[in-house]
Amino acid sequence: MTADGGRPPARGGSSPVDDAVLAMLLEVAGTPKPGNVDRRRDLADLRFESFLGGAVGARSGLELAARDREREAADGDPSGEAPDGAPVGAAFERAVSGMVDRAGTNTQFGCLLLLVPLVRATAIGDLSPAGVDRVTRDATVDDAVAFYRSFERVDVAVDDPPADADALDVRRGGDAEPALRERGATLRDVMALSASAGSGSGSPPGERVPDRNAQEWVEGFPRTFRAAEWILTDDGPLADRAARAFLGLLATEPDTLVATNRGPDVARDAMARAAAVVRGDGAEGELDGPADRETGPLAGPPTPGAVHAVDLDDAETLADAFVEERMNPGTTADLTCAALYVALRRGAEVAP
DSSP states (O other): OOTTTSSOOOTTOOOHHHHHHHHHHHHHHOSOOTTSOOSSOOBTTBOHHHHHHHHHHTHHHHHHHHOOHHHHHHTTOOOOOSOSSOTHHHHHHHHHHHHHHHHSSOSSHHHHHHHHHHHHHHHTTOOSHHHHHHHHHTOOHHHHHHHHHHTTTSOOOOOOOOGGGGGGOGGGGGGGHHHHHHHTOOHHHHHHHHHHHOBOTTSOGGGSBOOHHHHHHHHTOHHHHHHHHHHHTOOSOHHHHHHHHHHHHHHHSOOHHHHHHHOHHHHHHHHHHHHHHHHTOOOHHHHSSOOOTTTSSOSSSOOHHHHHTOOHHHHHHHHHHHHHTTOOOHHHHHHHHHHHHHHHHTTOOOOO
């Protein structure tokens, strides 16, 4: 048994911060990840090297999340840079600022939203669904305020809040602080609101796509830990495993960012087209247009064997099509990054 929830750490006892940065680098290196930047594809407004810079720049915030303040107090370190409780808000704000300073744009905002509580769970000795749930439940109103301030540094695609929560629109940035404090809204409360509202304003509530990253925060990161097992039990280079896990995630649920930018129907079509690749019936002609949503999606998450069997050559066709259509499943990339971190902490290694 180990502090990471019963699995051995990565070879050489690597630090959680090292593994978090490596997870961000491996995520963008995973090729192909249809619709996202990878080693062969830039997007119109995002380049591969920008993600490398963003990963390096975020390091100081991840270091804050990894601090063992109880041990520091025992050692007589009174610095106390973060507020009491889980320092996820301060760590996230610092990580986003560092990302923007180095990359010049938003490259990994969603990745960091997932990585910070995972790194914090590692620091308290329990990188497990229960451990990260404890971290998110310990989040405070101060954490929520810091999270909102982060939106002042970077442009993030978000949908409109519910009609009765306009005062909590994240696009208000720090101006939302009085409303957050008046309501006593913690960062987990904010995530719960986002998870229930869904993306695709203008669509009936039942057709909207939930915010998957927010769902992770309030559900104990089930997608992250499931995909981590796919990666950990797969073979070959970690970047290839990441690409296959990405496709498994996208084939399971519609992507939040696609729903925000293009609408829920387009997001469900993208899911169905990824499912065709995972099933192995993704011939080129079947991937060029919207899939039949009645038959296209999978019945549930694919088995590890199905993910491991994904033909990345088939996925290249889908990747080219998604880039041409400006289809960007960025939330699925965030989940892939989080899964890579857990897999690294549980023993996955970069091939020599």
